[in-house]
Amino acid sequence: MTFPLLTVTAAVPAVGAVLTAAVPAKQRTAAKWLALLFSLATLALAVLVAVRFEPGGARYQLTESHAWIADFGVRYELGVDGIGVALIALTALLIPFVIGAGWNDADPLETNSSRWRPTQGFFALILMVEAMVVISFEATDVFLFYIFFEAMLIPMYFLIGGFGDRAHAGSDENAAAQRSYAAVKFLLYNLVGGLIMLAAVIGLYVVAGNFSLQEIAAARAAGTLDMATNTERLLFLGFFFAFAVKAPLWPLHTWLPNAMGEATAPVAVLITAVVDKVGTFAMLRFCLGLFPEASKWATPVILVLALISIVYGALLAVGQRDIKRLVAYASISHFGFIILGIFAMTSQGQSGATLYMVNHGISTAALMLVAGFLISRRGSRLIADYGGVQKVAPVLAGTFLIGGLATLSLPGLAPFVSEFLVLVGTFARYPVLGAIATIGIVLAALYTLVLYQRTMTGPVKEEVRTLPDLRPRELLVVAPLIALLIGLGVYPKVLTDIVNPAVQHTLSDVKKTDPKPEVAVEAKNGEAVK
């Protein structure tokens, strides 16, 4: 039997979570280091997965399959394609930074409180989320995926509701109320989505007789499994609804600004950079893979919704007064791009969307974590409370600017490549939609630069005058993210090489090919001319 690499990759953070939770109350620092150690171990395993994965090989690799609930055809089936590898790498990569950034966020305010162990809980929950996200990216059994897709909500709920941002404008009580409102809203939205999906999962079992993604997709392709058109559409909608809530797509987005605003910055990163990616990932893997015809049927509506998300999210970001909510709305706009790319059904669009998931994760993490450092210094999330930070904390301002520039997709930084691919992929099939989506790039510049201008430039505000610059720990968290943004912006090939074959498989699922250019050109580039 081969080494179950995927299982181990998911299990290591889970074990880490248990061990971290078990650390005695007084040994907070030990818990932090333990959590960091386990997240780094997961990263090492994720790298191993990426190395062992052969881009040109079979669609799903490193597969594991064991009977689980035999009566219902549920199997413990794992396997990764290029998209999964990229997202597992992203997850494993970001968690150490999340832990590093949240190093002191969950320390109890009274140092002598011995019974209550928030620090241990915080890091254990983060690792728990990581384990569940990783296994969601690995599962090729619909039921297995569903379980972890839903179970993720529990640790997330506690992370949002239990460990709020200490920088809150109002009183402590008000903050607690806001926080629990945000946590409940997050839970309810996602639970409703999940319940509808559960119905669809059961429906799928009734129709197909098992839960195996590969078997069903193969049967669909071979024509041995016929679904009535309406059945397929209903099932598709059931799945899509859950993913659209998670992603989130307009108009199911309102939970995200609350959740990201009230959670601590590292948890906000966890939500938008990691957990939400499960939604868009699942659209690619499950919606398109299981219901190709219905996906094509729903494409126009979804594309329009994605377009609305892009413009609407960006416009709302412009109107925000709270830094974290601004980033949340910006994320909604970006998720619009991702969904647009997925449903454009071109190789550029889908590769771009996959890259976008990874790049958005990194860029939002950079921006949000720096914003978090800033907020924790001043104790306020309101943009109006800042001004002239650049003068007192140039390094912080510089990293914030780079995070912002990544958010507005400046060429040379990673998100540009993905955003442009999405736009090109959309434009190739739907020129009008692609052209409208470019409005998003202007609006992105608007909200990012307005944010930067109001917080970082101008005369130094009195309360800002004493803010310290980034500390070594914080710089250590941000610097690698920025290096990654630049690295992936200049050399995205490391990702595209892995992702492209998987996207080709997905496109063949829905039986779509790229549109052909109007004019056939022989010479491909300058070298040929020479």
Next chain:
Amino acid sequence: MSALAAAATTTSTGEAIQFWVLAVVAVIGALCTILMKKAVHSALCLAGTMIVLAVFYLANGAYFLGVVQVIVYTGAIMMLFLFVVMLVGVTAADSLKETIKGQRWLAALCGLGFGILLIAGLANAKLTHFNGLGRVNSAGHVEGLAQLIFTRYIFAFEITGALLITAAVGAMVLTHRERTERAATQRELSEKRVREGVQVPPLPAPGVYARHNAVDIAGLLPDGTPSELTVNKTLRARGQIRDVSTEALDDLKALEQRSAERLGRDSREEASK
């Protein structure tokens, strides 16, 4: 016994008379159980009903159960009830005033509906054919029971045994209070009293007002109000304190009235002064 064995749809006249008489007694007993104000009376009424039921068991051929009903149920369990009633207060009369809004109406409605439905169900069930116990009791009634208990129901029997033991232990655990520290000596107690300074001398005696010298009557303070301290803690907890303070105050007022009359003064004048 042969009469029982032969009985298919009807019973003997004797049994019929016995049924109608005792059934009335049983129902009255049951009603009294739920309607009596004092728990002791309820318990006694219930015991009565149970004895009636024992007779019915016997009439139905369940001799063993009938005897067990009398000895175990009526004898042991009802005695347990009485003990507990005495422990928590014989006279603790239960106020029959309902406190939950609509509870009594709902209870009556549900009870009525339930009864009607049950009886209607029975009436619909067409239970007319009675086989009687003649055949199964042929090898002896108790032996027959024993054979079933120790064969088919052996596991249930064993488990009920375990249940009984658990119940016995459980009751002990629930009611037993372990003494975890050494009992304080009298010296320590008196020292503690002095240290705390709440009540240094012995507690005042009850019923200091001469007319009511009884342990359940609170002694009156000079202003005529009763002092809680004078009554035993347990009685206080049970609410079995008789309050004579209002009487005493009335008496006081009457006394003053009379003395005022005697002295020919207006009591109001006195008061205004």
Next chain:
Amino acid sequence: MENLIALLVGAPLLGAAVLLCGGRRLDKAGHWLGTLLAAVSFGIGVALFADMLGRGAEDRTLYQHLFSWVSVGSFQADFAFRLDQLSMTFVLLISGVGTLIHVYSIGYMEHDERRRRFFGYLNLFVAAMLLLVLADNYLLLYFGWEGVGLASYLLIGFWQHKPSAATAAKKAFLVNRVGDIGLSIAIMLMFTTFGTFAFGPVLANADKASEGTLTAIGLMLLLAACGKSAQVPLQSWLGDAMEGPTPVSALIHAATMVTAGVYLIVRSGAIFNAAPDAQLVVTVVGAVTLLFGAIVGCAKDDIKKALAGSTMSQIGYMVLAAGLGPVGYVFAIMHLVTHGFFKAGLFLGAGSVMHGMNDEVDMRKYGGLRRYMPVTFVTFGLGYLAIIGFPGLSGFFSKDKIIEAAFAKGGTEGWILGGAALLGAGITAFYMTRVMLLTFFGEKRWQPAPDADQVPSAEPAAEHRAGRMPHPHESPKSMTIPMIVLAFGSVFAGAFFGLGDRFLNWLEPVTGYEHGNPPVGALTVTLSTMVVLAVGVAIAWSMYGRKPVPVVAPRGSFLTRAARRDLFQDDFNHVVLVRGGEHLTRSLVYVDHSLVDGVVNGTAASVGGLSGRLRKLQNGYARSYAVSMFGGTVVLIAATLLMRAV
């Protein structure tokens, strides 16, 4: 040899990385390092140029392929450079003028505590600009395009503590982003049309695509060019961009970056050649902008803003020329290069004047400076003569050709465009003479420096000089030497390029050339230009040279007031875009909160209300629960019986 191309970009990029990440310990030597690396880039450029001259006209184009950048399906973007005569011209201009301005900045920024960072940004700009002109495909060009945008953003907002600077930087970036929409859509159109967006295949096959598609691509490229080159209707950012330090205005907002739009149009000549409608729009935009910029330049009292208006106008000339097709491409680039010299020189001169005048920018508070700043006066004066097209100097050769080519367009269009260009030449002469007279001639109108916090665009050193009268003095050597070098360029570049068609022969293999025949004869055009020029100078002299100039600007005519306000362009933007946008976002925030969220919250509230009522059943009394259980039993039994009965 082609392996050196990457070093052209690499050297300043390395400088930027080292200076920006290096931290305080580089404060002492940072400016030297930045200047050195810019000079290295220039040196490599010269070496490549020499090598290129050594080869025949056909195989002068060099390629360097570094690695595949983005590769998804048929979407292939390589990190590849192309060095031909056109990019060579730009490389020399950028690295040459860039190096000079680095040198100038050593002196100009001496007192700024963040000088190291300034040089880092300058290096970043040079690297990005070189990437822009060296790219072998449109996507890589886009990379450089946005890179210079970023550098421009950082440099305009260099004095970030001034809200006006921060706002100007943001505005510049945003307006450019609007232009970027054009560039991205153009690239997408190329991809869907040709399946590629590398220069070679696209330009070679341009005529195979339908004219409609090509017109669309052309218009989108024009939109991009409008953004970057400050052409109408996206010109509004350039005036505000003068908030940046003066060397930045000279390098980025006069000599190099703003001309990127012209480069883009000339580079995409094959596309425009096949799309006459797009070309016509280009010429119209150019003509409108050249008049617009000139008019605005006439009314501004801020010396840098007057020069900014002039820049806009001169780029208008270039765009006009580029829109004329092969007739004008070469002249567009030629004017671009000569403009690079004299406009950079003029800006550096303006910087030198400000340096000596307590950073005062209002020309009405200058006057009579020629005796106090002789070097500045001479170099500025030569630049002035060059820009108005004084015969024999640079501007004369390049601008004259453009006017000629405009007339040569033929028909009514030719007359209109040519007339506009001619009129523009006259206005140019007027406003530049005005600048000259206000600054260097007349009586002294110096004012004590206002308090630092009231200075509208004060540079940091102003804090030390508040309240004192200015003591004009010549600037240090590090500043005057670049000015002298640029003055040389202003004087001789035109003649060098123009005589014997040197420049034409050099660029023709890349851009193509057709000789245009103006309807009136070249000499007539030249002579009429001279006349118009003389008229412009005369009017300016009569207004500002003969009589004293008021320190406070008179109210002026409606046209003057309109020109001072950039012909109400900003007001329009403010009312329509900014206000409208604010209302839109505010109402959307409201909609999101009350409508989108409201539907969900309403559902939640009604469920909550219902459960609040149901909750009263849970009163905590065991007997109450017992009743419900009993009631439930009754219902169950009833149901069972009913079912059996049925």
Next chain:
Amino acid sequence: MNPVNYLYLAALLFTIGAAGVLIRRNAIVLFMCVELMLNACNLAFVAFSRMHGNLDGQIIAFFTMVVAAAEVVVGLAIIVSLFRTRHSASVDDASLMKL
């Protein structure tokens, strides 16, 4: 007389017991009512035994008695300890389940 009358009697007693549970507040009386219900069931079982002609009904009734005994023991112990801590035998006082 038809022996089915025993069943009617059992139903009646059961209903009376159930109503008692619902309206009485004294925990001891409440327990007595539960006993009444159990006894009513026993009566029904015995009657069924006679009806079917086998002893299983009686055995079930026997088990019921045993379980009832155990229940009473534990229940009364709970009442006693409750009374000790709360000084009341009313079930309404133990309403901590309310929010």
